Amino acid sequence: MDSPVILECRGVWKLYGAQADSYLSRNPAPQRGDLSRNGLIGAVRDASVQIHKGEIFVIMGLSGSGKSTLVRCLSRLIEPTAGEIFFEGKNLLSMPERDLIRIRRTKMGMVFQQFALLPHLTVLENAAFPLDVQGVPRAERLERARKVVELVGLKGREDYYPRELSGGQQQRVGIARSLAVEPDLWFLDEPFSALDPLIRREMQDEFMRLQNMLHKTIVFITHDFDEAIRLADRIAVMKDGAIEQIATPEELVLRPATDYVAEFTRHVSRSKVIRAASVMTPLGDDSFAGDVPHDARIEEIADRVEAAGLPHRVMRDGKPIGQIGRAAVIDVLVGRR
C-alpha cells in the first residue's frame, strides 16, 4: 500500500467492567483468562490498524468479537481504555471536544446497523440533519440533501417519514445522511445485516456503484465473509476482541496466520478470492492461447482457461510474468489448494 495513512490506531484496548482503567494500568498486557477472572470483558484487546486513503478496509468476525467496539473507538464514540488513535496524523484521543466535533462534521460519516434514523424527521430532513447541526441555512441544506437522496435512489420519497419506508429504503436514507457532508472517512457498521439476503445483495451492488463514483476511504464491518471478499481491499479478522490477521482476502485464504482464520476461510469458494498471479507457474516456452491480467480472479477466467488447450500468459504492466493452465484452475475450483 503506497497511499498515505488516514487513520491509525496502536495498541487499543477497551475493557468493560468495574475499575477497568486502573486494572489495565496495573497489568499492561493481560490475557483473556486474567480478564475474565477479574470480572472484566475485553471487548477490544491490543488492536493496531492502519487505514490508507481510498481503500475499503473490512473488519470481520463473529458476533461479539468486538467489531463495533473497535470502530466506535476509532471514531471516538467511546473512549478506549488504552492505546493511541491518529486521524490524519493528529491524536484523536487528546483532542478537545470542539476539534472532535469539527472533524465529525466535515470528515467522518457513519452508517448504522439499525439505521438510527430520527423518527420525527422526513427522509429529506434526515439526510440534511448533519448540515442542520452545522448551521447551514435551510434552503441550502435541503438542496444538498436532495442531491444525496437522489444519489441513493430515493427520489420521490423525500417527504416520507422513516416508519413509512422498508428496511432497505431506510438504510438508503442512513447512507444518504452519512454522505451529506461529503466525508473523507466513511464508517459502516454492518449496514446490510438487518436486511433480507436479496435486498442485501442489491444494496451491496448499490454500495459498490457509489464507491466507484465517490472513492471514499471506508471502514466496513460485517460478519459475513462473502460480503467481505466482495467488497474488501484488506480484511481484519477479529476474535474475542483481538485482531487475528490483517491481509488481503487472497492472503487470508492462502496464508492464514492462525488456525482460527484457516477455519474461518475454509468454506469460502476460493475461486472468488484467488487471483491468477497466486497460482501461476513460471513462464514456459510453448505458445499461448491468450493473456489474462495478473489480478484477475480465477472465477472470472476459469471458463476461458479451461476451454483452451494451451496455457494463458499472466500479464502485469504489459509484461508477461508467468503462465496459468487448466490444471491450476481446476485445482483452485475443486479446492485442492
Next chain:
Amino acid sequence: MMRARGATFWFGLFALTWALSAFSFQLSKAWDARWLLKYPKAWELPLEGAIKDALNWLVEDAHFGLFTFRDLTRAISALVEVPYQILRDLLIEGFSTGIGDSAVQILPSLSWIAVIACAAAIGHYARDWKLAALVGGCFLYLAVFGQWESAMITLASVLVAVPIGAVGGLFLGIAAWRAPWFERLLRPFLDLMQTVPVFAYLVPILILFGFGPVAALVATVIYAMPPMVRITVVALKGVPEEVLEAGRMAGCTRRQLMWKVLVPSATPSLMVGVNQVIMLTLNMVIIASMIGAGGLGFDVLGALRRLDIGGGIEAGLAIVVMAIALDRASQAFAERSQRARLTGNVLQRHPWTTTVFVVIVATLFLGQVFPGVQTYPRDLTVTTGPFWGEAMKWINVNFFDTFEAIKVVILNWLLLPVKKFFGGIPWAWGIAAMALIAWKVGGWRLGLLAALLTAFIAATGLWPKAMVTVYLCGVSVLIATVVGIPLGIWAAERPGAGRVILGLMDTLQTLPSFVYLIPVVMLFRVGDFSAMVAVVLYALAPAVRYAAHGIRSVPEQLIEAGVMAGCTRAQLLWRIKLPMAAPQLLLGLNQTIMLALSMLVITALVGTRDLGQEVYIALAKAQPGPGIVAGLSVAFIAIIADRIFNALAEGQKRRLGL
C-alpha cells in the same frame, strides 16, 4: 419440599398473629404489661414538635446568603400568580386597569363561544372531527349546565400548573439522565412524593404560601411533577444507543444532541408523561380546593359539606366531563404521529388558527351588543340539581332497606372481623411479623427496611390508626382483586367484552378521586363502608388492566402446546394462563394497593378513623407536625407493600424463567 416448608411458615405466622391478636388483652392482663397493648407515650419520637420548629425556622429565619426563605416563597408566589391572574382575566374576569371601585375594564374575557371554538380546534388539530366534536361538546355541556365559571377557574389552574409541571419534570428528568448521581439522589424523593398522601403536604404549603390559589398551584405542581420526571428518564434511556451515536457522528454539540436528537426522538413517550401530568393536575386542583383553589372542586366540597345531593352530582359530573375532554385531547396529542404536509398560503395552512382568531374577534365585538354572546345566558342554563336530588330521594325511598341490608352484612361479616383482627395485633408483634414477612419474601435487607419503617409508625404513637388504615386498605384491595381479576380475565378472553371493560376502566381512572365520594356518600352516607366502596371503585382499574394484560401476553406457543395436550378451556386458564400471568397479577395487586392507599386518605372526608383522618384533622387545624407524621406513616405503609409485592413478582418471574 420447599413449598411445604413455605406453607408451614405462612400458616404458622398467621396462626400466631391471630392468637396474639385475639388474646392480647388477656395476655397484657396476665403479665400486667400495658405496653403490650399501647405504645408507651414516653417512647414516642418528638417528631411533631421538631417539624413545627423546622417550619418556623424556615419561615422566620432561614437565609441563603443573598435572600431569605421568605423571599424565595414570595418569588415563587409571584411567578405563579402572574400567569394565573392573566389566565383568569382571559377566561373569566376580563382585563382591567385600576383597583377596586375605580377599575375600568379594557378588554372583556374570552366569550364562551370562543373558548368552545378553541377547544374544538385543539381536538381537530390533535386528531379529527370526532375528537373536535367530543371536546367541543364537553365544553358546551359546561356552559349549558351552568358550570362555566367554576370550570374556567379550574381550567385556569390546570393551564398554569401543567406547563410548570411538565417542563419542570422534563428538566429534572434530563438532569437525572445526564448525571446518574442526581438520579440516585432524586429517586427516594420521587418515591416519597408518590406515596405521601396529598393532604399531608397541603399543610406545610399552606403555612409557607398562605391560603389561596397560589398555595393550591404549588401543591398541584409538586403532586403532578414526579411522574413526568420518571417518564422523562425512561423515555430518554429508551432512545436507541445508535440514534444517539448518529447524532454524535453528525457532530452535534451536547445541547444539540439533547434538543435535536434525544428529546424529539423521545417525544411520543414524553407526551404520555404530559397526559399524566394533566390528569394528575386536574385531580389535585380539585383536591386543592381545600386550600383555596376554588372552582369545581370547591363546589363539590361545599355540596358534600351541605349534603346538597343535587349540587354535588352536578359539579361532580362537570369534573367528569372536563376530565374526559382533557384526557382524550392530550392522549390524541401523544398518539399524533402524522404531521399534515403543509401546502398553500398562510390561511390554507392554518385554517384552525384563522377560524379561531376570527371567532374570538367576532364574539368580542358582538359580545358588546348581545351579552348572550359574551356570557352564556343565565335563563338558558339547565340545572339538573333538583333532578338528581329527586332521583337520590327516590332511590333512597325505594332501595334504602336493600342498601342497608348489604351494608350491614358486609360490615358484620367482613369489615368488623378484619378490623378486630388488625386492631388487636400488639405493636411489637406487628413489627416482628412485618419484618419476618419481608425477610421471607425479599431477603434480610428488605426485612430490615420493613422492620424500621414499621417501627417508625409505632414510634409516632399512631399504631392503632395505622391498623385501621391497613384493615380498610386490605379489605378494599381484597374486594377490588376478587372483582377485578375475573373482569380482567373476561376482558382478555373476549375481545368484544374487553373493549367495553377496558374502556370503562380507562374512564374510571381519569376521574379525579374526589368524584368517587359523591355517589358513595349519597347512597351509603358516611362511615367505613362508604370509604371502602369508594376505594374499591377507585382502585379497581389496575387489577383489571394488569390481569387482562398478563393473560394476553402469555406466549401463543404455550397455549398451543396446552391445546395439543388436550386441555379444556378451564384447564388452559388454570394450568397455563394464570400461572404464567402471576407476576403481572402481583404487579396489578401492587398498583391496586397504591391507589387504594391514596384514595383512603381522601375518604377521611367521609368519616373514617384512620391515618387519613389524622392528616385531614391536621389540615383543618393547620398543624404541620401531625399532618406530616401521619402522612409519612401512610407513605411507609405504601413503601413496605410496594417493595414486598415487587419482590414477590420478581421471585415469581424468576421461577417462571421470564
